[in-house]
Amino acid sequence: MEERLTSPDSKAGNSSPALKKALDPALIKTADLFTSLFPKEANYVVERSGIISLRRKAHLFSIGQRAEHFYMLLEGAVRIYKPSGDGGSEELAQYTPGDTIGDFDFACRASYDANAEATEDSVLIMFPGLGLAMEDFVSEEPLVVARILLNSIVMTTSRIKNTQKILLENLSWVNELHRRAYEDSATGLWKQTFLKDEINTILEEPSALIMLKPDRFKILVDSRGHGAGDEAMVKIAMILKKMTRRVNRGWALRFKSNETGLLIPRCPLHVAEKIVKEIANGIAGLPAVPAGDGIPSFCFSSTIAWTMWPEDGQSWEQIFDGCYALLLDTWKNGGGGKTVRLAAQSTARQKSPALPTAVTA
Numbered sequence: 055m056e057e058r059l060t061s062p063d064s065k066a067g068n069s070s071p072a073l074k075k076a077l078d079p080a081l082i083k084t085a086d087l088f089t090s091l092f093p094k095e096a097n098y099v100v101e102r103s104g105i106i107s108l109r110r111k112a113h114l115f116s117i118g119q120r121a122e123h124f125y126m127l128l129e130g131a132v133r134i135y136k137p138s139g140d141g142g143s144e145e146l147a148q149y150t151p152g153d154t155i156g157d158f159d160f161a162c163r164a165s166y167d168a169n170a171e172a173t174e175d176s177v178l179i180m181f182p183g184l185g186l187a188m189e190d191f192v193s194e195e196p197l198v199v200a201r202i203l204l205n206s207i208v209m210t211t212s213r214i215k216n217t218q219k220i221l222l223e224n225l226s227w228v229n230e231l232h233r234r235a236y237e238d239s240a241t242g243l244w245k246q247t248f249l250k251d252e253i254n255t256i257l258e259e260p261s262a263l264i265m266l267k268p269d270r271f272k273i274l275v276d277s278r279g280h281g282a283g284d285e286a287m288v289k290i291a292m293i294l295k296k297m298t299r300r301v302n303r304g305w306a307l308r309f310k311s312n313e314t315g316l317l318i319p320r321c322p323l324h325v326a327e328k329i330v331k332e333i334a335n336g337i338a339g340l341p342a343v344p345a346g347d348g349i350p351s352f353c354f355s356s357t358i359a360w361t362m363w364p365e366d367g368q369s370w371e372q373i374f375d376g377c378y379a380l381l382l383d384t385w386k387n388g389g390g391g392k393t394v395r396l397a398a399q400s401t402a403r404q405k406s407p408a409l410p411t412a413v414t415a
Contacts, residue, residue: 079093079096079097079099079100081126081179082096082099082100082103082126082179083096084126084152084154085124085126085154085157085181086154086157086205086208087124087157087160087161087202087205087206088202088205089205090201090204090205091198091201091202095195095197095198095201098195098198099181099198102181102182102183102186102191103179103180103181103182103183104179104180104181104182104183104184104186105128105177105178105179105180106125106177106178106180106184107175107176107177107178108130108132108172108175108176108177108178109172109175110172110173110174110175111171111172111173112171112172113169113170113171113172114132114155114156114170114171114172114178115156115166115169115170116166116169116170117136117166117167117168117169118165118166119165119166120163120164120165121156121159121160121162121163121164121165121166122160122182122187123156123160123180123181123182124154124155124156124157124159124160124161124180124181125154125155125156125178125179125180125181126152126153126154126155126178126179126181127149127150127151127152127153127154127155127176127177127178128151128176128177128178128179129151129175129176129177130151130172130173130174130175130176130177131148131149131150131172131173131174131176132148132149132155132170132171132172132173132176132178133145133147133148133149133170133171133173134146134147134148134149134155134168134169134170135168135169135171136167136168136169137169146168148173155170155178156170160206161206161207162206188202236248236251238308240284240287240288241287241288241290241291241308241314242291242295243291243294243295243306243307243308243314244305244306244307244308245307245308246307246308246309246310248305248307249305249307249317253370256305256317256319257317257319257363257370258319258320259320259363259364260320260321260322260323260362260363260364260365261317261318261319261320261321261362261363262316262317262318262321262325262326262329262360262361262362262363263315263316263317263360263361263362263363263373263374263377264315264316264317264318264326264329264330264333264358264359264360265309265313265314265315265358265359265360265377265378265381266290266313266314266315266333266337266356266357266358266359266381267312267313267356267357267381267382267385267389268286268290268312268337268354268355268356269354269355269356269357269385269389269390269391270352270355271283271286271312273352274286274343274352277349277352278343278349278352282343283312286340286354287312287314289340290314290337290340290356291306291308291314293333293336293337294306294307294314294315294316294333297316297329297332297333298316298318301318301321301325301329303318303319303320304316304317304318304319304321305317305318309378313378313381316329316333323362323365326360326362330358330360330393331393333356333358334356334358334391334393337354337355337356338353338354338355338356338391340354342354355389355390355391356389356391357381357384357385357389357390357391357392357393358381358392358393358394359377359378359380359381359384359393359394359395359396360377360393360394360395360396361373361376361377361395361396362395366395366396366397367396373396376396377396380394380396
């Protein structure tokens, strides 16, 4: 059973070493929220603080709990953690005596986004003390409250600036992590999750969305193994990435399985038409897989569906889903190197769940 014990505050005259240490205003003033307080004001804060004792494995606070207090650790150790998906926990920080816990959340009047647990028997200063709130001090010492609020603004601003500085100093590292999170390791293409997460920032009028699916791919894999399929996907990815380098913008993407494509912002219709033809020709021009051991040679071709935003529809989600449905429908009906465009629909038809209209190139 979780246990959280609260010892008497300073007014109770408790003579424990921890309490005597806690009553030292110099220690209180080491907290960022109290650095600018005058001696009498620091004494006031001491009088309105409390001492809590936590047994090992007891919780100091939990996710979702409002930050009505913050803490200074006198004895013991406290860890900050979040539950992980596998039923365990992910440790975020470990606090030792002298550390301040939860002051940022307290200053922002936020709710905790992690749990705090004592990893050994611990003693902490708590401000405000049990049963007290900052609102209680406004009528008693408005100047003290004003200084604490000012310090909270300074502290919050300083920490945000420090975080921004760290990010800027490590921008290349942050970008590399971002790239790895969204990059398909097998082909080097961007994952579809990148498109979902970033579409609002990368979509610019007019944008061309091009989707393709290699024809007879299952025959290639079944007859020559998954290695041949992986090699073919890498070659297709190279064609797509080469195209983004040529136009100097856009993203080469892997949607699902062997379905890949491009999103190219600021792409006029006539440029998109040219790109679609070049991709189709590029894939058709890949060297055929030679025959061998009774297996016939394999020639490459692809089914391509493409669309223009916002010309073919104001709703990005609708034209994306429509283009993907058109790709699969055309591929299932034989494909064979066919290229189709999702045609523009009237406002009335966009409001209905009608199937998209195709224009064969």
